[in-house]
Amino acid sequence: MAALATILEKTDPMLPQPYVVRQVGKETPDTFGLTLEPEDGASGTAFRPGQFSMLWVFGVGELPISISGDPSDSGRLVYTVRSVGKATNALVSREVGDGIGVRGPYGTGWPVEEARGRDVIIVAGGIGLAPLRPVIYEVLNNRKDYGRLVLLYGARSPRDVLYRKELAAWARHRETQVLTTVDYGGLSWKGHVGVVTTLFKYARLQPARSVAMLCGPEIMMRFVTRELEVHGLSRDNIYVSMERNMKCAVGFCGHCQYGPHFICKDGPVFPYERIRPLLEKYEL
Amino acid sequence: METLERFIAEHPFFAGLESYYTGLLVGCASNVRFEKGTSIFKEGGDANEFYLIRAGKVALELIEPHRRPIVISTLSEGEILGWSWLLPPYQWKFNAHALEETRAIALDGKCLRTKCEQNHDLGYELLKRVAQIMERRLEATSLQLLDVYAAR
Numbered sequence: 289m290a291a292l293a294t295i296l297e298k299t300d301p302m303l304p305q306p307y308v309v310r311q312v313g314k315e316t317p318d319t320f321g322l323t324l325e326p327e328d329g330a331s332g333t334a335f336r337p338g339q340f341s342m343l344w345v346f347g348v349g350e351l352p353i354s355i356s357g358d359p360s361d362s363g364r365l366v367y368t369v370r371s372v373g374k375a376t377n378a379l380v381s382r383e384v385g386d387g388i389g390v391r392g393p394y395g396t397g398w399p400v401e402e403a404r405g406r407d408v409i410i411v412a413g414g415i416g417l418a419p420l421r422p423v424i425y426e427v428l429n430n431r432k433d434y435g436r437l438v439l440l441y442g443a444r445s446p447r448d449v450l451y452r453k454e455l456a457a458w459a460r461h462r463e464t465q466v467l468t469t470v471d472y473g474g475l476s477w478k479g480h481v482g483v484v485t486t487l488f489k490y491a492r493l494q495p496a497r498s499v500a501m502l503c504g505p506e507i508m509m510r511f512v513t514r515e516l517e518v519h520g521l522s523r524d525n526i527y528v529s530m531e532r533n534m535k536c537a538v539g540f541c542g543h544c545q546y547g548p549h550f551i552c553k554d555g556p557v558f559p560y561e562r563i564r565p566l567l568e569k570y571e572l
Numbered sequence: 573m574e575t576l577e578r579f580i581a582e583h584p585f586f587a588g589l590e591s592y593y594t595g596l597l598v599g600c601a602s603n604v605r606f607e608k609g610t611s612i613f614k615e616g617g618d619a620n621e622f623y624l625i626r627a628g629k630v631a632l633e634l635i636e637p638h639r640r641p642i643v644i645s646t647l648s649e650g651e652i653l654g655w656s657w658l659l660p661p662y663q664w665k666f667n668a669h670a671l672e673e674t675r676a677i678a679l680d681g682k683c684l685r686t687k688c689e690q691n692h693d694l695g696y697e698l699l700k701r702v703a704q705i706m707e708r709r710l711e712a713t714s715l716q717l718l719d720v721y722a723a724r
């Protein structure tokens with residue numbers, strides 16, 4: 289690994305930095321938490337909530353993964369990875385001590401600065417909670433800088449619910465409402481059952497003083513934006529994250545071009561108003 | 573009677589309904605309470621009630637033979653439970669049971685149907701409100717069927 293460190297030139301944004309796996313653990317049957325630290329014991333990388341890294345898995349390739357850890361803890365990078373194919377499979381199969389190349393952080397991030405002094409509404413579906421978790425940390429670490437925090441989270445089934453213990457802990461914070469629902473439940477699940485939009489009727493919202501941040505499958509986000517508008521949120525206070533496939537992450541290759549936008553450098557977080565016509569298109 | 577009428581008027585389902593109509597509805601109403609874990613109705617049973625949930629949580633379940641029941645929806649405070657009383661053959665399509673201690677106003681289905689036949693304005697008002705909820709549940713069901721979180 290030390291040899292790798294010397295090979296990798298630190299100043300080139302296209303070259304990965306050497307990191308090692310410090311922790312890897314199962315969150316749900318197909319989703320894993322992964323903690324990386326710089327191999328050379330350096331101070332690590334600062335990031336903004338919503339930014340992502342390009343993770344280079346030796347022998348497999350490179351893939352974009354959102355940073356899902358606490359932005360105030362820059363010593364390590366925490367990710368939540370759902371194993372869906374070759375690269376993500378290889379990533380979650382790494383063991384403690386294995387090396388991983390990291391480029392980034394990249395991307396625009398969530399508008400946490402603009403949201404100061406206002407209520408924050410977070411609506412997440414499935415793995416979409418991962419890129420939003422840093423926003424939750426940010427708000428809870430700086431509680432008095434923000435108004436109410438409302439988290440509406442939908443998962444497929446009870447066993448797919450991410451960060452279970454944290455969800456319960458967040459709900460105990462003052463001025464914080466956490467509502468979780470699953471599309472289908474078993475008899476042992478005591479929470480809500482129904483799609484994420486059905487949670488709105490229980491949410492205590494103050495639309496005029498709120499900023500909403502959404503991440504999940506695109507169909508879900510379309511339904512949620514409609515619901516937010518019905519509840520009186522203006523479009524320019526709604527932000528969505530578009531997680532399309534990408535390669536270079538710096539706007540060179542055009543692989544993640546989404547209409548006139550590049551997801552990697554203009555996003556993945558966009559103001560809803562800007563991305564709306566594209567969200568409603570069938571094919572891109 | 574007075575408190576029952578107030579509960580009806582304050583329930584979100586009847587928001588904005590003229591007091592004349594709540595006055596008509598109160599004759600069909602009673603207060604009910606279900607202990608945690610008790611069955612409220614069973615698939616195929618006669619649908620004689622329309623519930624306005626005041627507190628608690630109810631699970632709607634679908635039973636597949638030889639499988640454990642699947643909860644397809646939960647309903648809580650401020651929501652309604654059951655519209656099968658409105659349409660023939662007046663039979664429940666799901667099972668419902670109380671996940672928590674649940675308090676509700678039960679409106680007798682036959683009584684409601686009779687009032688609606690006698691007073692079509694009330695009937696239309698009720699139908700509009702139920703239709704709105706049906707539309708929202710249909711939308712939610714479509715989203716559920718799309719199984720948007722599945723790996724694809």
Ligand SMILES: Cc1cc2nc3c(=O)[nH]c(=O)nc-3n(C[C@H](O)[C@H](O)[C@H](O)COP(=O)(O)OP(=O)(O)OC[C@H]3O[C@@H](n4cnc5c(N)ncnc54)[C@H](O)[C@@H]3O)c2cc1C
Pocket residue numbers: 340351352353354355367368369370371372373374375376377415418419530531532533534556723724
């Ligand atoms: C900015 C950004 C942030 C991301 N953050 C995360 C994250 O925090 N955690 C995480 O688990 N994943 C995240 N992803 C998605 C992740 O990069 C892909 O799942 C991964 O690249 C798939 O590679 P693979 O070889 O494992 O699967 P492949 O074999 O390439 O694909 C397997 C299946 O997954 C689908 N797929 C691939 N990429 C995506 C995607 N981006 N969105 C939806 N479906 C896809 C394919 O269509 C295919 O059906 C992010 C993507 C982007 C662009």
